[in-house]
Structure formats: C-alpha cells, structure tokens
Amino acid sequence: MATILDVAREAGVGVGTVSRVLNGRERVAPGTRARVLAVIERLDYSPNLSARSLSRGRTEAICLLVPYLTSASVNARLQGVVEGLQSSGRETFLQIVDSVDQRDRAIASIVEGAKPAGLLVISLPLSDNVMACLREAEIATVGVDVALDGVPSVTVDDIEGGRLATRFLLDRGHRAVAFVGDLEDQPLGFRSSQNRRLGYLDALANAGIEQADEYVKSGPFGRASAHRLTRELLTLAHPPTAVFAASDVQAFGVLEAIRSDGLRVPEDVSVIGYDDIELAPYVGLTSVHQPLFESGQMGAGLLMARLRQEEVENVSLAVSVVERDTVAPL
Amino acid sequence: MATILDVAREAGVGVGTVSRVLNGRERVAPGTRARVLAVIERLDYSPNLSARSLSRGRTEAICLLVPYLTSASVNARLQGVVEGLQSSGRETFLQIVDSVDQRDRAIASIVEGAKPAGLLVISLPLSDNVMACLREAEIATVGVDVALDGVPSVTVDDIEGGRLATRFLLDRGHRAVAFVGDLEDQPLGFRSSQNRRLGYLDALANAGIEQADEYVKSGPFGRASAHRLTRELLTLAHPPTAVFAASDVQAFGVLEAIRSDGLRVPEDVSVIGYDDIELAPYVGLTSVHQPLFESGQMGAGLLMARLRQEEVENVSLAVSVVERDTVAPL
DNA sequence: GTTGAACGTGGAAGCGGTGCCACGCCCCGA
DNA sequence: TCGGGGCGTGGCACCGCTTCCACGTTCAAC
Numbered sequence: 001m002a003t004i005l006d007v008a009r010e011a012g013v014g015v016g017t018v019s020r021v022l023n024g025r026e027r028v029a030p031g032t033r034a035r036v037l038a039v040i041e042r043l044d045y046s047p048n049l050s051a052r053s054l055s056r057g058r059t060e061a062i063c064l065l066v067p068y069l070t071s072a073s074v075n076a077r078l079q080g081v082v083e084g085l086q087s088s089g090r091e092t093f094l095q096i097v098d099s100v101d102q103r104d105r106a107i108a109s110i111v112e113g114a115k116p117a118g119l120l121v122i123s124l125p126l127s128d129n130v131m132a133c134l135r136e137a138e139i140a141t142v143g144v145d146v147a148l149d150g151v152p153s154v155t156v157d158d159i160e161g162g163r164l165a166t167r168f169l170l171d172r173g174h175r176a177v178a179f180v181g182d183l184e185d186q187p188l189g190f191r192s193s194q195n196r197r198l199g200y201l202d203a204l205a206n207a208g209i210e211q212a213d214e215y216v217k218s219g220p221f222g223r224a225s226a227h228r229l230t231r232e233l234l235t236l237a238h239p240p241t242a243v244f245a246a247s248d249v250q251a252f253g254v255l256e257a258i259r260s261d262g263l264r265v266p267e268d269v270s271v272i273g274y275d276d277i278e279l280a281p282y283v284g285l286t287s288v289h290q291p292l293f294e295s296g297q298m299g300a301g302l303l304m305a306r307l308r309q310e311e312v313e314n315v316s317l318a319v320s321v322v323e324r325d326t327v328a329p330l
Numbered sequence: 331m332a333t334i335l336d337v338a339r340e341a342g343v344g345v346g347t348v349s350r351v352l353n354g355r356e357r358v359a360p361g362t363r364a365r366v367l368a369v370i371e372r373l374d375y376s377p378n379l380s381a382r383s384l385s386r387g388r389t390e391a392i393c394l395l396v397p398y399l400t401s402a403s404v405n406a407r408l409q410g411v412v413e414g415l416q417s418s419g420r421e422t423f424l425q426i427v428d429s430v431d432q433r434d435r436a437i438a439s440i441v442e443g444a445k446p447a448g449l450l451v452i453s454l455p456l457s458d459n460v461m462a463c464l465r466e467a468e469i470a471t472v473g474v475d476v477a478l479d480g481v482p483s484v485t486v487d488d489i490e491g492g493r494l495a496t497r498f499l500l501d502r503g504h505r506a507v508a509f510v511g512d513l514e515d516q517p518l519g520f521r522s523s524q525n526r527r528l529g530y531l532d533a534l535a536n537a538g539i540e541q542a543d544e545y546v547k548s549g550p551f552g553r554a555s556a557h558r559l560t561r562e563l564l565t566l567a568h569p570p571t572a573v574f575a576a577s578d579v580q581a582f583g584v585l586e587a588i589r590s591d592g593l594r595v596p597e598d599v600s601v602i603g604y605d606d607i608e609l610a611p612y613v614g615l616t617s618v619h620q621p622l623f624e625s626g627q628m629g630a631g632l633l634m635a636r637l638r639q640e641e642v643e644n645v646s647l648a649v650s651v652v653e654r655d656t657v658a659p660l
Numbered sequence: 661g662t663t664g665a666a667c668g669t670g671g672a673a674g675c676g677g678t679g680c681c682a683c684g685c686c687c688c689g690a
Numbered sequence: 691t692c693g694g695g696g697c698g699t700g701g702c703a704c705c706g707c708t709t710c711c712a713c714g715t716t717c718a719a720c
Contacts (some may be wrong), residue, residue, distance in 0.1 A: 014670035050383035051706035077398050093423040344700035381676035385706050
C-alpha cells in the first residue's frame with residue numbers, strides 16, 4: 001500500500017500539502033491540488049484509517065446502537081440503515097444492547113473508547129446526560145424511531161398510529177375495542193406501546209366512548225403473553241368485538257387465542273396489529289404500516305448529511321392502515 | 331484516558347515492559363507483572379486500538395461478510411454470530427455484499443485496508459485465490475453455511491436435507507414429487523438450492539422412482555417466481571401430488587399458487603419447505619429445520635478459538651423435518 | 661521603496677502503541 | 691577469576707497521518 005509520503009514524493013510536494021488536499025482544506029493552489037489528486041489516483045492511494053484515527057484522536061467509523069436484534073421491526077430498520085450507509089464507505093460497527101447494563105457499557109466504550117465519527121441509535125432512548133457526553137465528544141448522533149435530545153431524528157408518530165388503528169375499528173361500527181400491549185415500565189425505556197395506547201384512548205374519547213379499564217391489557221412482549229391476555233378478554237362478561245394489538249407479534253398471539261377459543265376472525269372478533277412486519281401479509285393481518293426500512297434509510301441519510309456538516313431537520317414519517325382479512329364491520 | 335506511558339511511569343517501569351505485560355509475552359518477572367497489572371487496574375487503562383493497529387499493521391476487529399441481509403436465514407445466522415461475538419469485546423463491523431462487484435470491493439478493502447484480525451463469512455463462497463490472500467494477510471477466517479478452502483467452518487449438509495425432505499414425502503406415499511428451487515448459476519455462487527435438488531434426486535433414485543424432468547423447476551429466488559413455477563406444475567398432464575420447495579419463502583409462493591387454483595393444502599397437494607424460518611410456524615408450514623441461529627453462534631465460537639490460536643475442527647450441524655400442517659399422506 | 665498581510669508550502673512534532681536492540685545482572689562452567 | 695549466555699528490562703525508532711509553525715512569495719497600500 002502506498003503511503004502519504006509516497007504520494008508526496010511522487011507529486012513533488014510535502015506531506016502536509018497532500019494531507020490538505022486529502023481533507024479538502026483551503027490554501028492549496030489549484031495546480032498543486034490537481035497534481036496531487038492525479039498521483040493519488042495513479043497510485044491508488046487511500047489513507048490508513050488507523051493512522052488517521054490515532055492522529056485525529058477519533059475514529060472515522062459509524063457505530064450503530066441497536067436493541068434486540070431479534071425484533072422484526074428493529075431488524076427491518078437496521079436493514080435500511082445498513083443499505084443507506086453502504087455508499088458512505090465508512091466502517092460500520094454494530095453494538096447490540098439487550099439490557100440496561102449492556103447499554104451503559106456500550107455507551108462508555110463509544111464515548112471513551114472507539115470515538116466513532118457518527119452514532120446511529122435505533123429505538124433506544126438515551127438520557128440527557130448521555131446526550132451531553134456525546135455532544136461533548138463531538139459524535140454526530142442521529143435517532144431512528146426515537147427522539148433524542150438535541151440531535152436530528154427520524155420518527156413515526158405512535159400516538160397518531162394508535163388513533164388511526166382505533167378509528168379504523170370504530171369506523172366499522174365496533175364499540176367494544178380492547179387493547180393488548182407491552183408492560184409500560186420498560187427497563188430500556190421503550191415507549192411505543194405506551195404511545196399507541198394513548199392514541200387508542202384518545203380516539204375512543206373523541207368518539208365519546210367511555211372506556212372500561214378491563215379492556216386495556218398489558219404484559220411482557222411476545223406472542224405467548226398476548227395469547228394469555230386475550231383469553232382474559234374473552235372471558236369478560238362483555239368481551240370485546242375488536243382488539244388492537246400494539247404490535248404484529250402480539251396480534252399473532254391474539255389471533256391464536258381467539259381461534260383456540262373456537263371463535264372466528266374477523267366474523268366474531270376483529271383484530272388489527274401494528275408494524276406491518278414481513279409476516280403480516282402471509283397471515284392476512286390488518287395492520288398499521290410504518291415505513292420501517294425507509295426510516296432506517298432516512299436515518300442513514302441524516303447521519304451522512306450531519307457528517308458533511310450540513311444542517312438537517314427532523315423527519316416524521318406517516319403511518320397508514322393496511323387492510324387485509326382480520327377486521328370486519330360489526 | 332490513561333496512556334501506556336502513564337502506566338509505565340506509575341509502575342516505575344518502561345513502556346516496553348508494560349507492552350509485554352499487556353500482550354502476555356514471556357520475559358517479565360512475576361513481581362513486575364503484578365505491579366503493572368495493579369496499576370492498569372487502578373488507572374482503568376485500556377490500550378488505544380488505533381495506535382495498536384497502526385503499530386501492528388493490523389486491526390483487532392472482526393469483520394462479518396454477509397450477503398443479502400434481507401434473507402431471513404442469513405439474518406438468523408447473523409444474529410447468532412453477533413450474540414456469540416458479543417463477549418469477545420472486539421469491534422465487529424459488517425460488510426454487506428449483494429453483488430459480485432460489491433463482494434470483490436469488500437474483499438479488497440478487507441485484505442488491503444482494514445486488515446481485521448478475524449473474518450467471518452456467512453453463506454458466501456470465496457475463490458481459492460481470495461482464500462490465499464486471506465491466509466497471506468494472516469486474517470483468521472471462518473465460514474458459516476459455507477465451506478471455505480483451508481479454514482474451519484460450520485456447515486449444514488444441504489444434500490442430506492434434500493434427501494430428508496424428499497423421503498418424508500415418499501414415506502407418505504407420494505410418488506409424483508416436484509421440486510421448486512433457485513436458478514443454479516448464482517452470480518455469488520450459492521449452492522444450497524442446487525445441493526437440495528441433488529438430495530431430492532438421490533432420494534427419488536433410491537426409491538426407484540424415475541424422475542420426470544418436468545417436475546424440476548427453477549427460477550429467481552422469491553415468492554412470485556415460485557408461484558409462477560407452481561402454476562406450471564399444476565397445468566401438467568399429471569400434476570405432482572407433493573412439492574418440495576428449496577426454501578420456505580419459495581414454499582409460501584407454492585402454497586399461494588396451489589390455493590389460488592382452488593386446491594387445498596395438504597388434502598390435494600402436499601408442500602414441504604426448507605429453513606424453518608420464523609414465519610413457518612405461523613403458516614403451519616412443514617419444513618426442514620436447520621439450526622440457523624446456532625450455526626452463527628458456533629461460527630463465532632470457532633473464530634474466537636482461532637484467534638486464541640487454538641486448533642479447531644469443522645462442525646457439521648444436523649437437519650431434521652419439522653412436521654406441521656402442509657403434508658398429508660397420499 | 662518599504663511594509664506587511666495573505667497565500668502556498670515544507671517539515672517536524674506529536675498521536676499511543678509495538679518490537680527490537682542493547683545493557684546490566686546473575687549464574688554457571690572452565 | 692574470568693567469560694559467556696540467559697533473563698529482565700529500558701528506551702527508542704517506527705507505524706502513517708494531522709496539524710501547526712515557520713518560511714518564502716506575491717501584491718496591494720502607503
């Protein structure tokens with residue numbers, strides 16, 4: 001591999017000049033710049049990243065901070081991010097965080113250790129304290145599916161999504177609409193289920209429906225728990241005629257529970273999910289679609305713009321109901 | 331952050347000695363070693379990776395070389411890999427490769443640029459030429475779902491899997507068994523569909539069944555293409571009574587095509603898939619299960635062992651048929 | 661003609677490690 | 691007693707880049 005010294009010698013200039021050309025600094029005569037660029041091209045030179053990091057005291061890389069790779073929606077977003085970042089040519093490394101402890105360790109290693117140029121956070125809220133550290137360390141940060149203090153983000157309005165799903169059921173005559181969601185004291189601070197519930201309550205209130213507390217169920221994320229909660233709903237004196245699940249995975253548990261009770265979907269009970277994950281079309285699940293892949297792509301775009309020192313705005317993506325076979329008019 | 335010089339001063343030794351302690355070299359008096367380790371602990375020192383890479387001329391990182399993140403099976407393996415690597419504390423970066431061109435660029439950047447300590451390749455065959463370069467560059471390499479020349483790997487026997495799936499159908503009385511798979515001149519050289527077809531043919535031959543060529547269909551990967559191929563099968567003079575799809579995604583296309591013809595699964599036509607992806611249980615698809623996540627974990631284990639200079643053996647994982655609701659006796 | 665600011669440039673001092681070389685010491689054999 | 695071979699160690703050159711300082715040059719202003 002050629003080094004900066006080879007380039008400098010070959011172009012008949014000093015290493016400082018080559019470095020200035022490399023980094024697009026001013027103060028280089030156009031002719032010199034052209035000559036250096038020609039030599040770089042000819043020698044197929046590319047700077048040694050370790051040396052650059054050492055000298056600059058920071059890394060060129062981009063770090064992706066991601067919770068639960070097993071979650072389908074996080075996964076879809078991640079795919080978008082990776083695709084969007086592909087063209088940047090930067091090293092991209094992955095930090096996966098499944099617990100508060102791992103999160104804190106990951107952040108410590110980012111701020112004090114790797115010092116990447118950019119950080120892209122998916123779905124994981126970070127404290128103001130942490131955000132201050134990141135700003136301090138001059139790490140360009142972007143949030144995807146999470147609003148982070150003082151940095152740009154790509155978000156989807158979960159409250160609006162909850163409203164949309166609920167209105168979809170109300171518009172079809174349902175009045176006894178239940179909600180099945182996550183526990184709301186998430187250690188990692190996820191709020192999507194909570195926000196979707198708020199949207200749900202808001203839509204009901206707007207429709208003038210007095211909501212029975214017994215229609216709002218929450219439990220650990222997953223199919224099994226949703227299954228159990230749904231059985232509870234079905235044994236109520238007045239079981240709901242429709243269920244809004246805070247995620248598609250939970251909706252699958254809801255579907256199972258209804259069917260295992262000998263009831264039919266959507267004839268006896270309607271079900272709407274959220275996320276419109278890849279599985280949804282196979283199962284015919286009506287769901288609230290949010291642009292998962294695109295949110296990742298856009299997040300990558302924001303980060304790359306930030307790294308080019310451009311000013312960027314927050315992006316908010318629209319949600320919509322995808323109608324399939326699990327909701328019927330009452 | 332403390333540097334090696336701080337440690338050396340604090341411990342009253344030279345930087346060389348600290349470096350030797352750090353790297354577990356011999357030739358350090360036990361007392362000195364203990365003293366240095368104590369200081370390292372006290373100062374919470376950890377070496378600067380950029381400096382180390384620069385000096386050693388190679389990176390500590392591990393690179394993951396992965397095709398098509400969108401593929402469910404690659405994804406599941408990747409999750410296993412990441413989980414398995416989590417404990418190593420090494421930087422892990424991702425190179426995603428969707429075309430021959432990207433593959434070659436990625437390899438060039440690995441061998442000449444980043445020079446990671448380890449490389450874990452998922453499902454992507456590499457030429458002997460490339461393998462020689464990797465050996466030359468002393469990059470510890472491990473294959474997951476691909477056998478790579480001269481390095482350890484975790485593989486699953488696709489031929490055996492094809493046999494298993496086919497025998498499963500034969501054992502239930504089917505004689506007219508069709509195969510729906512991928513095109514076999516994959517630019518990136520994937521051979522799994524081809525191998526599964528070989529297993530299929532072998533099982534038929536062993537059962538003394540003369541195979542009609544018209545029962546073997548191949549097309550681009552994906553649901554739509556499998557759908558189309560299946561319609562062709564169903565219009566044959568003697569349509570098959572069972573279909574073996576080279577992957578679950580293709581099996582979904584097969585299911586759709588059969589049902590859209592007004593036929594029932596499994597009463598009219600049986601279907602068996604391959605991979606047992608997350609979706610399969612939801613749809614009730616009978617499929618050949620291969621331990622995707624585990625293969626990734628084991629691959630990570632092999633790589634970490636190689637990086638500790640341990641000798642390791644190839645691992646071959648077993649496949650098995652998971653019976654659900656899409657296969658019935660003839 | 662002198663001054664000095666702005667410009668373009670070369671070069672050296674780091675960045676924080678690694679690894680080699682040289683040095684002093686101790687112990688053993690001649 | 692002396693020489694020589696380990697052993698344990700300190701220190702310095704070096705990895706390839708950035709960055710800053712200093713040095714000509716040019717040119718406008720006075």
